[in-house]
Structures are given as structure tokens and as C-alpha cells.
Amino acid sequence: MSFFPDANILHVDLNQLKIIRKTIPGETYSLYPGGGALALYLILQGMGAGVDPLGPENMLVFAVSPLTGLPVSGQSRMVVSTRSPLTGAIGESQGGGFFPAALKGNGWDAVVFTGRAPKPVYLEIKGSEARLRPAEHLWGRVTGEAEDLIREELGTKNIEIAQIGPAGENLVRFACIINRCSRANGRTGCGAVMGSKNLKAVVVHKSKPRMPVDPVEFRYLTRNISKRINENSIVYSLKKFGTAGNIKDNHEAGFLATRNFTSGWFPEGAENLSGDNIAATILKKTDTCYACSVRCKRVVAIPGKVDSRYGGPEYETCAAMGSYCGIGSLEAVAMANQLCNMYGLDTISCGATIAFAMECYERGILTSADTGGMAPKFGDAAVMLKLIEMIAKREGIGDLLAEGSLRAARKIGKEAEYLSLTLKGLEIPAHMPQFKPAVGLIYAVNPYGADHQSSEHDTVLTLPPDSVEGERLARIGFRKSYDNPLELDADKVRFAFLTQCFYSLTDTLCLCQFVWGPSWQLYGPEELLVFCRSGIGWETTMEDLMRIGERHINMMRYFNAREGFNKEQDSLPKRFFQPLPDGPSKGVKIEEDKFKEAVGQYYQLAGWDPTTGNPTAAKLKELSLDWLLE
């Protein structure tokens, strides 16, 4: 077997306030080489079924990979995994910034938290040393304040801080973990789990940069990087306009999720929320993650209203706080983004839950008696901003909405559940499944709920087969170009499955999916092999890498099966089977029967039991996961 490094794991027992160090040998680590796969390996080894997500037995794992922190674009990401308090399924969330590179730079591949500290604490990591420090004075502080206090206390700016805000402390079920006050491990409520453990922050000291084992071959990836970016118009657009560059185009196509997904057409606001309008009005500068030349991050400022330390809104935030809520004011969206980053809230779930409340109110399912006199209607920016604060503090109606839209709907009753646009309880991101049915299929079957970064998007399939994108997809086994991306046939299901395996691989290796991917990204499958080889001396093959991605998906799905999940939770909300009412997408819908058929085809490809939708023993054995059957 080719060389693979050992994994160094820090185990933090918060009950006992004890820290121990463990090593996983390279031979084992190479099967679960970082990120979500490593985290699941640790969780499935260390935690039984049925634990309370907000109880001390739940494990919370921060994981990076052997590639993290090497000097190339798109490698500084971290996965946080746990049993999600929002969904009850496996929770997984990816985030970027500088924290991941710093964690790996200190020699750590993962940090595992168990138990609950008797009083608030934070963890400080400096090289091989780690210690818990009191954090009572930080409890209740918003992220910016806590960051300042920690820097002052430790007497250095040379640290990276991943922390929760008051929303995590208050166990808001979609609270996130934030680093640099602007980079979120946003989804599935990992911030609430951190809060339940009385863990305010993890602080890592910066370390010496990591170097590749073969700098000569590694240079193939980094030389002429500006040319590489400029020649890729999609990546170049990310550099120029950030992710919000797609807002206007999605609206013009008729697929910008609007007013709780009742429409895909937002003429009154799309232009304002677009990346070019951000660039022309409130953009202060661009920002990046460690060693990344793409610099897709936006930093915005509005004097007296929005402080640049809280970054700037992404595409998803512009949609969730903007079009989902019928709000076209960029200023309001920038303020909402700031509030979410101060309090530590996932902008997608938060915006979607507010949009859900707005639709409930407009339909008379919620009344002003329920809302304490507020009138949450689509388009009301002041109400949207107020609700964010109320959710973070669990005040008034905010306490109900802090449970996430599905739990809130079940408490409200009537037909509220129809208006909760969630999969497994996770609110749906801003890529409409009617436009991207393969993405919709992955929304449905993805173990941690609706996620837009768990597979490639259908639209790339319109490119001709001799394009770079077509050739890269062929490298992972998919060869077909589509005239109509809205189709959902058996080949599309295969595209969804294969690209899901690739994306799952990137979530394992903790790579940014704007930089490393199976089609349009800056680097494709071939370059990934170069990265593995020249970065850490890992001689692997595309088949082995795809298998790693598939193994990770199966581990998550196995976790869910233990918690009672099955195919029942693998369907889209009914709204997507109804025709859209207006704009260029008027009349477009997903055919329910075809969708069900596609789910069945997916199970067949995945080798899962068609009656339960769960991995079979044979599949687990094939993926070297026999130990799960013991």
C-alpha cells in the first residue's frame, strides 16, 4: 500500500475536563481520510444509537484532512459532525476560512468533544499542547466581542477562533459555528450541540505553513494560477462577484426561490440582491480562505449599520433573507447577514424559517395573538430583522421558530407542515429542484438533509461533451450531454449518484467545491490525483477516491438507519410537485411519479435495500465496513 499518514486525534472529555491524544494508523485512516468520513468513523466507534443530540453523550467532531493547509487554493475547510438537534439524523457541516489550516498546522486531524463542562469553557490548542480555559466571561457575548476578549486574554492576534454566539448558547436548533466572525460551519445545528456542551470556542494558534512532499510536481497546480482562474469564467465570476453573482441569472431563468418557494420569479428584488449590485454599492473588499487565490468572499460595510468584520452575504444568504422572505433590500440582507454572524445562526435555516412564518401568517395559520402583535408578512424587512434577534434570544415567537420550521409547524398544527420546506427537517437551500432535478434527488436522499453542495448541478450537463467539464465527468464515469437540464431520466440519476460520491469525497478531504470538483471547478479529478501524490505522497486512483466518497455516504446512511430513518424521509415537499405560478418558469413542476421512480433507481445504484432505502449488509462489506455489522 502507498504511504498514508497517521491521524492525530484530540479527545476532549468535557465531563471530566480531561484531554487525551490518540492516533489512528495510516492504514485505517486511508479508508476514512479526513472530514466527514473520519468524523463518522469516530462517532460510529464511540457512540451508540438514540443519544439526545443536546445531551452530554452526543459526540461533536471537528475534522480536517491530510491535505488541509497545503499551499494551494481550496484546501482550508473543516467538517463538523454530530447527531443533529435539528433533524435527529447525522449532522454534517462544512466551513472554510483559516481555522482549518491552523488546526492541521498544529498537527491535529480531528478534535472530538464528549460530555458537558460544568461551566462554560473554551479550548486552546498550541502545537501538541491543549488546555481548557474558563469562558464564563465570554458567555452571552456576540462573536465579535468574544473574539476581541479572547485575543486580549491570550495576548496575541496570531490565533484562529471557531466559536458559537448566543444562538448556540440558547440551543437554537440551527445555530452554527463561526470562525473569523464570518465563516460558518452553518448547517444542521452543530452550534447548538457546542452550546449544550458549555463549549464557547476552540482557539488554535497559527503555526508554520505546511509544505508538499514533492514541491516540483506540486507546482503544476499552482503555477499560472491567475491565468487558470481567468480562463474559467465560472470561477472568475466567483472571484469578481462572489457567490451572489448567480442571483440575477437564477431569477431570469425563473428559478430564484421566492416567498417560501411559492415562485421562482422575483422582479422586485433580484437586481438589488445581485453580486454586481453588491460590488457596485456596499462592497468594501474581497476576502479569502487560507492560500486560496479565488477570493470569492465578500466584505461589505454600511456606515452605522453593517460592520465589515462580519463579512458579507453569500448567494444563499441573499436568497434566504431576501427572496425567500420577499425582501429586495440589499441593506436589510446585509444587516441580516451581520446579525446571523454575530449571534451564530445558519442563514439558510434562519431565513427559510422566517419565510415559513411569514407564509403561515399570510394564510392565517399564525395570527398576531401567536406572534405577540407582530405582523410577519412577506417583504417586511424590519420584521425579518426583529425575528432574527428574537430567534437568537428565544424570545416570544422566536422561541418557537428557534426549533426550526418543521418542529415549529408540528407545534402550530393545521396545514403548517405543508409550508415547512425541509428535508429530514433541514431547510432547503436556494437551488430549486424544479430547475435542477438531480440536485432535488440528492436533497431527498442525502443523509443530513437538503444540501446544495452534495452533488453537481444539472445545468452543467448542457455543456457539450467535448468541453473540459464533459471530459472531467467522463473521468468519473459519466458521459452524456443534455439539451434540457430539467429532465430526470435514469442517466440523470447516475449523474446524481456519481457526482454525489465525488462531492462526498471532497467533504472527506475537506476541499472547497468551487476549487475542486468533477466538472466546472478550477481543478478536476486528474489534478486531485496530482494533489494527493505531490502533497502527501499518497498514490491513489480515481476508483479508490470515488469509493471513499461512497463509503462516507454509506456510513452516514447507516448512522441514520440506527436512528430509525428509512425511505419515508426521502421525498421532496409536496410544493415541488405543483406547477410554478409565474415568470419564465410558469407551469414547471417535478412529476411526482417520475421522482419516486428516480429515488428507486438511486437505491439500486447505491446498492441499498429498495424496501427500506438503507445500506445492505453486502454493500457495507463491499465498502470494508463489515465492522459495523459486528
Place this chain on the structure above:
Amino acid sequence: MEISINNKIYKAKDNSTVMDILNDLGFSRQVAVWVNEYKLLQKEYPTYRLQPGDKLKIIKPLVGG
């Protein structure tokens, strides 16, 4: 010469190739192009010469983010 692009009339230079049009409109190669409902391969973009009255459809893929 007059052609149409995504259902809008467009005045193009005589003898223009598909690539010339993409360059004029600020598109990169990362688009799909149909001429009179025939989908081109990417290698045809620089050589395919347009005729007056041709109907082009150009689609830019909207990916994740």
C-alpha cells in the same frame, strides 16, 4: 448580417463564427450553443460560420454556490 440570439435580433459582422459572437457578447467557452436547434461541439465554436437569419441559443450553466 442579422441573426437572432435567444429570441432577440442581433446585428453580427458578415462571416462571423460562433466564437466571434461569444467574444462580442462577453461569453467564455463555458456555454452551450445551438444554431437552428443543432447543438454544437465546443471545438466547432471557432470554425462554425453563421449565415444571415440563423437562430442561436446560448445557455450559460448556473451552478452551485
